[in-house]
Amino acid sequence: MAYRRTDTVSARLADNRRTILNAARELVAEGGFAAAQMTEVARKAGVATGTLYRYFPSKEELCRQVFREVSAREMNVLVSIAAEDRPAAGRLRDVLTTFATRAVRGRRLAYALLAEPVDDGLTEERARFRRMHGEIFAGLLEDGVAEGTFTVINTKVAAACIAGAIPTALIGPLAPESHEMENDGERMVEEIVNFCLAAVQGASPQRLAEQRISA
Amino acid sequence: MAYRRTDTVSARLADNRRTILNAARELVAEGGFAAAQMTEVARKAGVATGTLYRYFPSKEELCRQVFREVSAREMNVLVSIAAEDRPAAGRLRDVLTTFATRAVRGRRLAYALLAEPVDDGLTEERARFRRMHGEIFAGLLEDGVAEGTFTVINTKVAAACIAGAIPTALIGPLAPESHEMENDGERMVEEIVNFCLAAVQGASPQRLAEQRISA
DNA sequence: GACGGAAATGAACTCTGGTTCAGTTAAGCA
DNA sequence: TGCTTAACTGAACCAGAGTTCATTTCCGTC
Numbered sequence: 227m228a229y230r231r232t233d234t235v236s237a238r239l240a241d242n243r244r245t246i247l248n249a250a251r252e253l254v255a256e257g258g259f260a261a262a263q264m265t266e267v268a269r270k271a272g273v274a275t276g277t278l279y280r281y282f283p284s285k286e287e288l289c290r291q292v293f294r295e296v297s298a299r300e301m302n303v304l305v306s307i308a309a310e311d312r313p314a315a316g317r318l319r320d321v322l323t324t325f326a327t328r329a330v331r332g333r334r335l336a337y338a339l340l341a342e343p344v345d346d347g348l349t350e351e352r353a354r355f356r357r358m359h360g361e362i363f364a365g366l367l368e369d370g371v372a373e374g375t376f377t378v379i380n381t382k383v384a385a386a387c388i389a390g391a392i393p394t395a396l397i398g399p400l401a402p403e404s405h406e407m408e409n410d411g412e413r414m415v416e417e418i419v420n421f422c423l424a425a426v427q428g429a430s431p432q433r434l435a436e437q438r439i440s441a
Numbered sequence: 442m443a444y445r446r447t448d449t450v451s452a453r454l455a456d457n458r459r460t461i462l463n464a465a466r467e468l469v470a471e472g473g474f475a476a477a478q479m480t481e482v483a484r485k486a487g488v489a490t491g492t493l494y495r496y497f498p499s500k501e502e503l504c505r506q507v508f509r510e511v512s513a514r515e516m517n518v519l520v521s522i523a524a525e526d527r528p529a530a531g532r533l534r535d536v537l538t539t540f541a542t543r544a545v546r547g548r549r550l551a552y553a554l555l556a557e558p559v560d561d562g563l564t565e566e567r568a569r570f571r572r573m574h575g576e577i578f579a580g581l582l583e584d585g586v587a588e589g590t591f592t593v594i595n596t597k598v599a600a601a602c603i604a605g606a607i608p609t610a611l612i613g614p615l616a617p618e619s620h621e622m623e624n625d626g627e628r629m630v631e632e633i634v635n636f637c638l639a640a641v642q643g644a645s646p647q648r649l650a651e652q653r654i655s656a
Numbered sequence: 657g658a659c660g661g662a663a664a665t666g667a668a669c670t671c672t673g674g675t676t677c678a679g680t681t682a683a684g685c686a
Numbered sequence: 687t688g689c690t691t692a693a694c695t696g697a698a699c700c701a702g703a704g705t706t707c708a709t710t711t712c713c714g715t716c
Contacts, residue, residue: 421599
């Protein structure tokens with residue numbers, strides 16, 4: 227009879243895959259994608275470098291997988307808040323606060339996901355990640371507009387602005403070496419969130435129009 | 442008598458330096474810093490690769506120089522608008538609009554300055570660039586607050602948010618391959634700017650406070 | 657015009673880090 | 687136990703891109 231993969235083996239294979247992914251993820255969380263070199267990943271996972279290539283066709287693919295897993299976890303947290311059954315304003319505030327707070331807490335990881343220089347494959351993955359944020363925000367903005375709480379005109383643009391404002395405002399502080407938020411992260415997050423909320427619930431279109439003319 | 446550098450030679454040296462910088466700048470404007478490989482720069486400048494190292498100690502230094510020159514030009518445009526003698530609101534609107542419009546027009550270059558993955562040296566340079574933007578914005582915000590037009594509490598944070606929101610909102614469209622703004626760039630810029638303005642002149646602190654509680 | 661020191665050249669070198677593959681070990685099946 | 691196939695190993699390989707340096711060309715001085 228021909229060779230057939232037994233359950234024990236399948237299990238072990240799956241196990242190895244996980245071990246490798248975990249090793250890679252930990253390295254990324256510690257030192258960004260730059261630190262996730264194949265040799266290092268192998269060492270940390272306790273396998274030979276060649277073995278990695280039995281589980282992933284290339285470094286790029288491995289890193290993408292890591293990126294997806296990590297970002298999916300983040301997205302889920304946000305999505306579940308966004309889906310709660312209450313006014314959009316509160317949900318938006320909480321989503322933004324959560325987003326920012328988690329980024330501050332997991333600095334290096336956030337930096338890797340949002341800002342670290344990475345090569346093309348990951349840039350693409352990152353764009354997807356950003357787009358998903360944008361969609362969550364845009365959804366909340368639409369809800370808020372429907373409720374009459376927000377005065378946003380183009381929800382997509384506003385969502386993109388928010389998705390950009392938060393990480394960038396955090397980035398100096400987010401950079402691996404920075405310590406400028408040791409104690410005051412909370413306060414900073416609150417201010418950033420306030421900025422974004424003000425943008426969507428503050429000015430009326432008329433007022434902006436007046437401003438434009440008088441300027 | 443010892444050898445002495447004559448004027449003709451000095452001039453030629455300075456000339457070469459410029460030629461090299463220009464070649465590098467053009468390559469960056471066409472294909473980002475990734476395209477500015479030493480061999481290419483040399484070819485485009487019409488000199489040998491080794492020659493580059495008589496003018497710049499390393500690729501990093503050459504690229505930094507290019508970055509500084511290009512970004513300085515951008516900054517000057519903004520600074521001169523910011524310094525005009527009129528209400529802050531109008532100046533802010535114009536600074537932001539100019540910033541965004543120029544980015545849209547010089548897409549690839551803007552992408553290189555703002556978003557392209559680059560290595561450490563340039564990341565640092567980019568941070569400086571961002572910080573300078575932040576300072577311009579913050580200055581305008583303070584003016585506006587003093588005038589009573591803006592309701593910003595923490596001008597630094599708000600400035601950082603703005604500095605992040607604009608490029609990011611443009612970035613999808615800014616990415617080298619994207620064409621999604623061919624005709625409607627103007628409109629998009631306007632919407633992004635409106636978002637930022639709304640954030641600083643819209644909501645009163647009280648209203649935000651209420652919001653926070655009722656959420 | 658010839659000598660000495662800058663400047664320029666570009667092929668060769670180096671360094672980094674991903675990828676491969678011939679050889680070895682472990683697992684399934686009779 | 688013996689044969690076969692899958693899985694694993696890790697040192698060697700390779701590619702890309704920045705940098706060097708022995709050699710050549712150019713320029714200023716005597």
